[in-house]
Amino acid sequence: MLPLSPAFFAFAGIAIALCWAFYRWPSGRLIVLLAANFFFLARFAWFYPILLLAAASSDFLIGLGLQAIPRERRRPRLLLVSLSLFINIGLLAASKSLPLALGDLDRWVFPLSLSFYCFQSLTYTIDLYRGTKEGTRSYISHLTATTLFTVIVAGPINRVSDLLQQLRRPLALDRSGTARAFLLISSGLMKKMLIADYLGDNVVNRVFDTPTLYSGAEVLIGVYAYALQIYYDFSGYTDIAMGVSLLLGLKVPENFNRPYRSVSIPDFWKRWHITFSNWLRDYVYSSLPNAYRWKGAPYLYPILVFLIGGLWHGIGWTFVVWGLLHGVGLSVTRLFQLTRNKQFGKPRPNVALRWLSIFLTFQFVCLTWIYFRAPDLKTAQLVLQRIGSGSWTVDNISRPMIYVLLAGVLAHAIPAKWFEKAVSLFAEWPALLQVVAQGAVLAGAVLLIEVLSGRGAAGFVYGNF
């Protein structure tokens, strides 16, 4: 039952209806949501609810310990949080290394990423250790928050304490929230299935499977297409996760803010996979020795942090290079900005310079995507060689491919306020009209996908991580 399958939406619809059926009985609602989470996990294999029940129970007990032990008693608190780190990082490492250990002939078929569970679960124990967030004594609430089915596939990465806080509140969903949820799910479906999947199947996979079959220009278009594919795939998934969560009365954080309009690499990481970069900053970077005191930290630590971030995506040299490039990009940009500001002062806003910065940042990000997408360094090198070959024929780029690429570029340029305006418009309509309109918009999106793409959805790119 992969997200985006009709069965997933039917399941989510039933879970939403049942949750709301218990809206006057908070414990009942929690039990329904927890049952939905475990049902969702069990549909992949019974191994997962059992494994995550054990892991989440451990973190819950560790959380109880951290709440009970005063902050002055550092050693037992450190021991407890270390145990949580050991459990979650062990789980993460096992899930990453198992495919390598099994070799080529056996496949770990987990389409859910354990890493998103681990990241989320660690926020709870680390926040409690630091004393920055409140914990819970409700076992059911904790299990429900850590295994939330809407975000367990590929995020966004929530702070467990924030989810717990929301679960404590009465269910709330106003008309504006309803409109937002329906519009998010509609846009997510279209992003994923009309743009990302099309580009993946028709341009990106072909170019990266056999780069030598394509000219330099076609390979370059393939790389740009991958930049759009991964954005629309991941942000489409995030929109759906946010929309379904909202219908369950839960707000999950945004993950993207038009990342290809970034003016620098640090800016890119404020706009791309925001919850992941925040997680790296708050739980990895800030945990490094003297992270905010040592002068060399802003230049050396980003490289270290992004090497870890790269290896999280997969154990392989391509991800090492990807992480290294981003880490070095962050450090060099910071050094450049510091030196420039010292010598010339902060530059005044300049439209031409801004667009040049956007262009250069995008090219750099695309360069890193080559390593991210290529199955190995040899293929990445072939892709770069083809681009540098100077062959500029585009016979393999058909007109529909160009239309979808342009649609991807234009959709990325749509101002965020347009979405907010649409939400307000729906919420201001008479109630019955809103009911019909939002249902019709979602159904229209599904029908449009059926007519134009005529196929089911591919797996989410970030579901692999």
Next chain:
Amino acid sequence: MSELNKFPLNALGGLVVFAAVLAGVHFTTSGRYGTDLRSSLPPIVAFSHGPSAWLPIVPVPVPGAPEALAVPHPPVGNVSGALAAMMAANPQADTDYLDDGGGALDHFYAALRTEDEGHSDVQVRIVHYGDSPTTADLITGDARLILQSRFGNGGPGFLLIDRPWAWYGHNGVDLSGDGWTIETAVNSPRVARYGLGGAIFTGSAGAVSRIRLQNADTTVVELQYLQQQNGGTVEVLADGSPAGQVQTAGADGENGAATISLPPGTKELELRVTSGTVKLFGVALDREGRGLTYDSIGLNGASTTVMSRAFDEASFAAALQHRRPDLVIINYGTNESTYLSYVNTQYEIELRRAIARVRAALPETSILIMSPMDRGIRGSGNTIGTYPAIPVIVGIQQRVAQDTGCGFFDTYQAMGGEGTMERWYNGHPRMVAADLIHPSPQGARIVAQALTSQLLIGYERYVQTHPAR
């Protein structure tokens, strides 16, 4: 009254409208679009069974060739020994996917036997015409390795002067060029003299072609060109030293060729236009002595009409007669498969015309029609099927081959028939690119093994039924 903490009829109403619209569309379009709610609900509780329901580790089957077709990967193993053993164990071993009845390939088999028995120093030569996989020397490159490991290395074979397409390639050879104007027979607006390789390279003084030989196994290079009254001169350098000069001046419009011996161990060849303008077809990189050459002549996007129409008949015949192949393989069909109505009405005419041209040029030479591979097409619900025209093309090719005394190799069935590309695409490792046309190196090797093993079984059978005199 606050809207919070109130049953969200608004949201649930929206879900009901959504489901109703999809169900309504499903009903009114007879199931083409929309959603059948009854079929959406059962998958929710469709738990898998068996061990994978508990542990998410499953063995991934590696798609492979049928066992009967398996030949040791080149260059490991003794192909002849394996085949001899197979034939000894099962004298009835059959060529299920190769139709060589009526002695269609006897000329080729006889040439192989002469080679095998060491009666002469004459090489066995195969010329393989195909489309994009052949352009990249996929399938042909592996077939060359397998057959050369059995019958001896006759050299890399025919090579174009430059890369007309980014993916043009030849196993064991690195090619680059500069300063050439390239015209190919594909999508050509006119009938023209394209020599053996379907492309002509026009260059003036300074135009250069560099050929790096990875195995340093070429002892002789033959430059093939179009003669012109004021044809220019090409200098051939071997590892940087002059090896010879070729004057391309001659009777206007005739094919020309000049052979230059190379020092042993030559690793790099350079062809440089030193004066005037030349029109070159390609080079044949051969190795003197016994052996087999396998020319891969792939034209990207090519269909049978390239051979039946675009090649100037006389020039094509002269090029074939000059190269003197023992077997010509005609391997088109994939690019035609997009046009079913064309296949139904015109394809057979073109195929017969192409065969007639080769037959007229080389009456004794064996001709093998090699069918296209399976070609995948994406359907609804993430499915991949077979292009409807592919089986039709295969059927026409088989019938025409029988009518015209050609051999026929059914690539489509040998690789698994209908739905093969779905299995190859979803398999692990994936053996076809996302376009569901171009095989990966592993997929290409399987097709090459299928082809060569069938040819070798056919040859062994020929040897058994035609005792040496």
